[in-house]
Structure formats: structure tokens, C-alpha cells
Amino acid sequence: MTYDREHRRLAWCVALLLRHAPDTVVTGLLDRLDPAVRGYLCRDEPLAPSAVTLLLRHGSAEDRRRVAANPHVLGRPLPGLPGVAVYAARPLPPADLRGTVTAELSRLRPAPVPGPDAPPPAPGAADAVRPGDPAEPAPLTSGELVALLRGHGARRPRVPLALLRLPREPLDHELVVREHARRPLPAGSVEALLLVGGLPPEVCARLLDTRTGSSYGPGWHRPAVRAVRTGRLTCDELVAAVAPAHRALLLGALTEPAGRRIRSGLRWDLTEQAAYRAALHRVLAPALGADPLRWAELLRRAPDFPGTLPELAASVAAGPAAGPPTAPAAPAPGPLGEPLRRAVAGLVPPAPAAPAGPERELALAALGVPNAMGDRREDVRWVGACLARELLSGTDVTRHKAPAAWALDEDHWLADLDPWDTFLGDDAPADPAPRTRARALLAARDEADRQLTAALGADVDAWWRAALVLPEFIGPLPELLAGVTEGGSVPGRP
Template identity: 55%
Template sequence: MPTAEEDRASRELARCVAHLLRHAPHHVVAALIDRLDAPVPKYLCRDQWLPAAAVTLLLRHGTDADRHYIARNPHVVGRPLPGLPGPALYAARRPSPELLHAVGPGPFTTGELTTLLRRHARRPRTALILLRMPHDLDPGELLREHARAPLPPGAVEALLLAGGLPRRACLALLDARGGRTYGRHWYRPAVRAVRMGLLTCDELVAHVAPAAHTLLLGHLPVTRGLRWNLPEQAEMQSAVHRALRRPLGEDPRLWAELPRRAAGFPGTLPELAAALAAGVPAAPGAVRHDPALARAVRHLAPETAPLEPAGAWERELALVSLAVPMDTAAEDVRWVRDCLDRSLLTGADVVRHKVPACWALDEDQWLGDIGHPDRHDRPAAVLAARAEADRLFDAALGDDVEAWWRAARALPDFAGTLPELLARVTDGDSVSKRP
């Protein structure tokens, strides 16, 4: 039986691993989870805010104990069960007489079901009712029909929820390159796939088409309905950055060309990034301006000429204060929030300069514990902090699982800043770029 000190160390390691999992590619996430010794996985699955990718991979590859703890984790928001209307909500609903009169009682062949989904399933509710009726669904024929003319988003969402399709077929359903670039609720299938623990954000970036959809998912405005919560938005932003950062680098010409090419590009975002980096010329008529895409890329692109921060000596004082915690945590939170409000600090500054590093990665330590991950009232600071941490981790650790593991083991007891931790882990110079 572990001692109290060993138990404390396991809990601290679980907390720090949960912070690192937010910023790692999903294959690194899986490798880090595999390296954890008991009882760390229990504390990780039971007590921590887990990113969507970690939940998905634990549901897919974890043990029965992992799934048991995840299903009872109050911090796993919207997962593993779907968040907004799901099959269970409509299980007791009978098809309306009007629908029965229009479609008949079944059973339906794959072709007949596909036709009905196109005709009646603009909303997932009707599609879920159709999928409950007797039918024979052949995934291969369904995907051929979808490739010829993409199904409506409501039908795709229902098939992800209740179609019982293999993961490869689910990924293929997110490829809508043969249809309209935009449409009402086009984003719902992608959000649903992540929310129900079916796919990771990295898998979305690799398979969603056209590329314009992926860029818009990286900066999806917050409105009512099924949208990203704040941690999911940050995670999707990280996945899009990973796909773009290496091929495009910080070349402003490539980033300026990205939204114009994406508006008419039929393939995935990695294919578009590779074509831009290789200098492949655009097809005739494939370059056009789209204001929504331009806004999304401006949000995602690296800052080539950041604005001069307000208050020279006040800013310097604010940066120094990040390394000297206040007497109480509440006082520390009030000071950081005040500096954010006065534009003396940004979320990126907090990640680079706050000590210890594990506090810099935990927004609750500098914005206050709100008890729910989507209710931070400074979402811009959270997204900026996550993006800066992504950049630092990618520059220092990349895809090196061993380096990520050393960082996870060192993080609980490290007293310095995150750039200092990464410099020590990699035995190189600091990757900090203090302004």
C-alpha cells in the first residue's frame, strides 16, 4: 500500500500530466498515458480536467477501469456521452404519422435510406428517427454516395451518433469536398465527433475537407447551440497550429496566401499547407477572398509585428510580479486579472514568466477557480496562453516522447518558469522570447 507521500506524488504527477496532455499531439498523448504507473492513471481519469483527445484515446485504448473512472469524472464535460440531442433522447419517440406516410414503414436498403436522409434529414432529430426504423446499411455504398454528393450535416451527425459505423467510415463522412463549401450547421458533425469521444482534434484536421472548414473550426465563434466549449476550442486551435506551423513557419507571405487559397481548395488542410510550402500554383479560379476565412487565419497566424504593450515601467513590474507570488492565491489572482484588464499582461506573458511552471499551465491558478472549464470570463487570455504554451512545447519537444516524459516527471517539483523547464529538459538554451 502506498505511503501518504507516494500518494501525494502520484496525485501531483497526474495533475501535471493532465496539463501537458493539452499541448501534446495525440500520438504523444497515448504514449504518455501508457507510461503512467499505478495509481497515477486512476487519479488522472477520476480527478482531473482531461482534454478531449485524452478522453477519446482512453475510451478507445484504455482499460475498463479507465473507462469506469472517466464515466464518473465530473470534470469530463460533455463526454463520453454526447452533450446535445443524442439517440437516448429520441429512443422513446415514435415516427410522426406524416413521416411514416412520406417514407413508409421500411425496411430500407442503403440506397433508399440515403435518399431519405437527403430528403428529410436536414436536422439530426429526423435522421435519428429514420436510423431507428428497419434498414440495411452498407458502409461502403453509403460512403460512395457521400463522395458523389455529400449528405446533409444533420444526417452525418446522426450517422456518427447512431449509425454504428467503423472509425474509418466516420472520418470519410467528414470529407465534404464534393458539396457546398458552407451551409447551415456545417460544423456540427465535427463538434459532435469530438464531444462524443469518437475522434480527436488531430484526426479532424487530417480528414475534414474542404480545408476552409478546418480553418473555421480552429476559430469557431461562440454562439448558442452545439459549439466548442473553451477547452475544446483551445484544443482545436492547437491541432490546426500543429498542421500549419511547420510547413508555413512564420513566413507572412504564406500565411497571407492561406485564406485566399483555402476558399477554393477542395482537399484537407495538411494538403493545402503542403501545396503552399512547395509553391504549387493554384488552379484557375481557386483563389478568392472570404472575410470569415480571413478573420480565422488572422486569429491563428503568428504575430509578425505585435503591438507595443501599454505602460513601459508598469509592464516591467507586472512581468517581475509573475515570479513573486502574492501572500495569498486570491490576491495573486486579483493582481493578474487587473494586469490583463489594463493590457499590461497577456496570456502569453503569464505562460512565459509565471512561476512555478505548473501554475503557468493551469489557468485556475491565475484566473481563479471557476469550477467549470467553459466559464472563464477571460477567454482571449486563456486561448493566448494555450497557443503560447503550444509554441514553446513544439519548439522544445516536438514529437519526442522521451522529452515529453522528462518534462512530465520534472514539472511537479520544478520552481522556475516554463521556458526554464524546457531548457533544462532539452539541455539547450532557453526558448523564452521575453519582449
């Protein structure tokens, strides 16, 4: 029983750390788990989106079976969950779409020149495309499919998914990427290709580069969210792939170019948004640090920079001598100033806290006492009241709450959190409680990202030592990281 309890606690703590770890560390930690811990992790713990993607990509069939049984993992293409099989079972395109496709193909394909002895065409030979019909035209080539996808999918992937169900030749990935680089495909068509195109990760990443485009469209964010949710890309890969750079920044707040928050349809939930922001921190923190001048320069350059966010961060870190990018950027569409300002402001490291009054000092001291209020439910109620009064913030919880594992697991200090309540703007609905809880979660995750990245970096051995110590450690997170990185004894660990 004790052995089983240790396995479960280690799986819980590894899952907490995987939320903040880069991809190389996630892979390294998963490889070090023994089968029992790995099984509990895959089946029972809330897994970070990137961990799910890497388990899909590199894990065993048993890993995939266990993740499919995990009640916390939704929307991924796993056995028993909605995914590619659902879209493959869609009915054939309706008759009106088949007629439209036939008309468009007649313009794409040169009409054959009948010979002198050719019989006259049968009546209705040019009717709608029906698989199995004797008059069915040849399967679509990749070039014809791209031409059809370019004409559809401006809003949703429904029609492109129907087009991909038509008889066609195997998809030429290089041609699709080349055509997309010349002029980006509509967002709905890219989303459909991510769902059923069978594309490798490197092709998926290149389809998210829209630097040659000139407009957003209503569903500009959907391919990026879909790439993560279907297990095609990790958050780190997404941040490295999206171009231009200001789109990667806007995805961190999931804000439309006009400044409105995206509240319906396909979008991040709070845990996915926190995971994506962690990937943004890993790119921006090493280049910009806490220097307000560099963050201001990032905000100034972002609207017109054509490359990816890592390229923009490197350009800002190099200073003014690096000059503007060599490739001309298309004009930034829409009034990006205010949405970008909010997105970047949410990533800037917080300024040092002002001197605390007596009440706040008592609250911070109470955070460092496990079960200071007597039991977990009363602790959660008390932390919620302090958050509502702005006496404490999510950043304070990460820095001061003990034990460290409870600080990393918001279930121990934050109650009644709706992961889909992502409307964090000042014009949110009248009840401020959901907005307060959501902001506290993101602030706590952001602070944990900063502390863990600064202390452990990409050192798999250091992350593994932290995972082994975390289950029994009784102090706050900064003390844990100091003990792990300085190599001394860690309190609470024999």
C-alpha cells in the same frame, strides 16, 4: 500520504501536458503511467478531448468507468453519461413521418407486378410504417436509407435519428461513403450517423469531407463538433479530415460564413476550442513558421482550395512552383473573406513585443515570483487587473509565470471563467471582462502549444521527462523546456 500526493501531482501535470500533445504522444504518455496515477488522471483531472477519445478507443473498462465518474468530462458516450443509449431509447418515428417515409419508399421501390391469380390488396395495406405490423414493408436497404437521409436533416438531426430507428439492414459503410463523396449528405444526417451509426473512425473522418458540396447550411459545423464530443475522432484526426480547408480554419474560430459568431446550440466550449486550435498549430506551424508571407499566401489560397488543411499547408510551404491544386475547387460559398481573415489572424504567431515600460517590466518580474501577491486569490485578482488594463496578456503568463505548472493551469491565474462564453468578437456584449478572460486563456494555450511543440515535437521520451520534472519545477516554462531538451540539470529538481 506523501506517495499518494506525488501520484496526484504527477496526474495533474500529465493532464496539463496532454492538452498540448499530439495523439501519438498522448497514447505514449498514457501507456507509461502506473495504475495509481492513471486512475487519478482519469477520475479527477480535466482531460483534453483527444485524451478522452483515445481512452475510449484504447483504454480498459476500468479507464472508462473512472472517466465516467470524472466531473470535468461531459457529453461523451460513457457509462452514466448522456450518449448513444439516450438516442437509442427515443420513441419510434411519429405517424406523420412514417407516412412520409412510406410515400418516399413507394417512389424508391418498384411496385411488384401482381400475377393473374394474386388476391386484391387489402384496404390500408399502404398505410404508415409500423414495426411489427403484418403489412410492414421490407427493412430499408442502405441505398434507401441514404436516399431518405439525403432528403432530411438540413437543420438538425432529429428526423434523421428517427429514420435510423426504422427497421433496416446493416449499414453498408462503403456505400454511405461513396454516396457522400458524390454529393454530401446534409449536416443533420451526418450528425445522426455519427451518433448512432456505429461507424469506425475512418468512416467518420470521410463523412467530414464535403469538398463536392456547394453550400454550408445553418448547422455546417455540428458534425465536426459532434465527432469530437462523442469520442469518434481526436482533434488531430478532425483537422486532417475536414475538407475543404477553409472549413477547418473557420472551425478554429467557430464563425459562420456570414461572419457571425456561433453562440447557441452545439458548439465548442473554450477548452475544446483551445484543443482544436492546438491541432491547427501542429499542422500549420511546421509548414508556415512565423513567415508573414506564407501566412498571407495561406489566406489567399484557402477559399478556393478543395483539399484538407494539411494538403493546403504543404502546398503553401512548397511555394508558387507547386501551382494550383489539380482538382478544380467548387466556388467558396458565402462572403468568406472577413471570417477567414479573423480565423487565420488568430493562429498567426504574435509579433515581438514592443519595448516594455517600467510598469509592464515590474508586472513581468512579478509573474516570475510564486505567490508574489501573498496568496493565490490575490495573485488571481492582480493578474485579472493586469489583463483588463492590457498590461499583460495570456502569452506573457505562459512565458513568464512561475512555477511552470501554474502557468499551464489557468485556475492559478484566471478566475470566474465561463467556458461557454465564446463570443470573442469586437461586437461582444458591453461587459468586457468575460471576453478579456476568454482571449487570455486562448492566447496562453496557443503560446504553450508553440513552445511545447517547438521544444518537444513528437518525442514521447522528451514529453515524459517534462512530465516528471514539472511537479517540482519552480521556474517558468521556457527554462523547463531548455533543461529537458538540452539534457542538463533542471533547477528545482534534485
